[in-house]
Amino acid sequence: MWPDLRLCDLMKIGQPIIQAPMAGAATPALAAAVSNAGGLGSLGSAEMNVDQLRAATAMLREATDRPFNLNFFIQDAPRTEPAVLEHTRQRLAPWYSAAGLGAPPETLPALGPSFDDARLALLLEIRPAVVSFHFGLPAPDAVLALKAAGIVVVSTATNVAEARALERAGVDAVIAQGYEAGGHRGSHQPTAPGDGVGTMALIPQVADAVGVPVIAAGGIGDGRGIAAAFALGASGVQMGTAFLSCPEAGTDAPRRARLRCATDSDTMLTDAFSGRAARAMRSRYAQVMEAHREPLPAFLQMYALSDPLVAAGPEDEVSFHLYGQAASLTREVPAADLMQALTREAFATFARVSKSVP
Ligand SMILES: Cc1cc2nc3c(=O)[nH]c(=O)nc-3n(C[C@H](O)[C@H](O)[C@H](O)COP(=O)(O)O)c2cc1C
Numbered sequence: 274m275w276p277d278l279r280l281c282d283l284m285k286i287g288q289p290i291i292q293a294p295m296a297g298a299a300t301p302a303l304a305a306a307v308s309n310a311g312g313l314g315s316l317g318s319a320e321m322n323v324d325q326l327r328a329a330t331a332m333l334r335e336a337t338d339r340p341f342n343l344n345f346f347i348q349d350a351p352r353t354e355p356a357v358l359e360h361t362r363q364r365l366a367p368w369y370s371a372a373g374l375g376a377p378p379e380t381l382p383a384l385g386p387s388f389d390d391a392r393l394a395l396l397l398e399i400r401p402a403v404v405s406f407h408f409g410l411p412a413p414d415a416v417l418a419l420k421a422a423g424i425v426v427v428s429t430a431t432n433v434a435e436a437r438a439l440e441r442a443g444v445d446a447v448i449a450q451g452y453e454a455g456g457h458r459g460s461h462q463p464t465a466p467g468d469g470v471g472t473m474a475l476i477p478q479v480a481d482a483v484g485v486p487v488i489a490a491g492g493i494g495d496g497r498g499i500a501a502a503f504a505l506g507a508s509g510v511q512m513g514t515a516f517l518s519c520p521e522a523g524t525d526a527p528r529r530a531r532l533r534c535a536t537d538s539d540t541m542l543t544d545a546f547s548g549r550a551a552r553a554m555r556s557r558y559a560q561v562m563e564a565h566r567e568p569l570p571a572f573l574q575m576y577a578l579s580d581p582l583v584a585a586g587p588e589d590e591v592s593f594h595l596y597g598q599a600a601s602l603t604r605e606v607p608a609a610d611l612m613q614a615l616t617r618e619a620f621a622t623f624a625r626v627s628k629s630v631p
Pocket of ligand 1: 596
């Protein structure tokens, strides 16, 4: 039996393992496989409009009748100062020129808020078991409405203050995301790439600070990491990178190839692609941009400037492969097999460690 069943009871799942909602990489097939294996499958909905979200959820419901999680970013409609856009265009001009792309774009797309009334209405209609948020929480009445509909609401904290704020705002569980994590840091305010607390230090401090179950995320690559998270006070884990090499994941071929030879030191924090700090594979572009930090266009609008460079490559120069520090532990096995292996390894670790008790 798992040493702490609070998350399993809350989410009505058999294994306290959440497959992280990875926008673009977490497909309905991956989420369904994890849910069917007793964990909680998740879809990252950040890049989907309401119709796409409705279609993806229908596919997921076709493939599983178990609980699953839909995930959203919390971000106001981004607005970039014209001077910041112009300055960034000048910085990027040599990269554009080297890639044979002409001049960087002069305008940025007008984007709305990441979570809005239409998405809330859809959630209240389709009622997933769990909704998770990244970068904070929506307005209090939205949280209340989701909870009143019987939906479990969780969000990410990257430090103790954020965890306390989430608990005060009524979340049912807190995802504590350490610095090792692949993907965007879930900080409630945009932070510099260097800011971050590691999972080992973060989990026990968050567990001491809040009364709701804590879900550990960041650098957990196998059952040893899961057992460690429980030892630190977590009631479950959220793992992203570990699922990227599953055949059901939407991971593209270049990133799959990178993961095959990943090391502990492959990645860095950078906001030079999206406008917000994310852990991704090191590339020369990211290193040059981080060496001389300047204000960048707002989160998500920055993609309009970086996407053409990423598409033009070459790989080692400019690539945006999101993965975490435990990437070398990933396995190319179906998600159901991975879930079985993770559970087996976690219990083997509990047994091994408990033998050393005097
Ligand atoms: C490719 C990728 C995409 C991600 N996208 C999201 C996302 O859309 N929403 C979210 O809440 N977290 C996202 N994350 C972060 C995860 O929720 C989680 O914090 C992280 O994967 C944990 O660290 P690990 O990758 O070392 O397991 C993403 C992570 C990765 C690796």
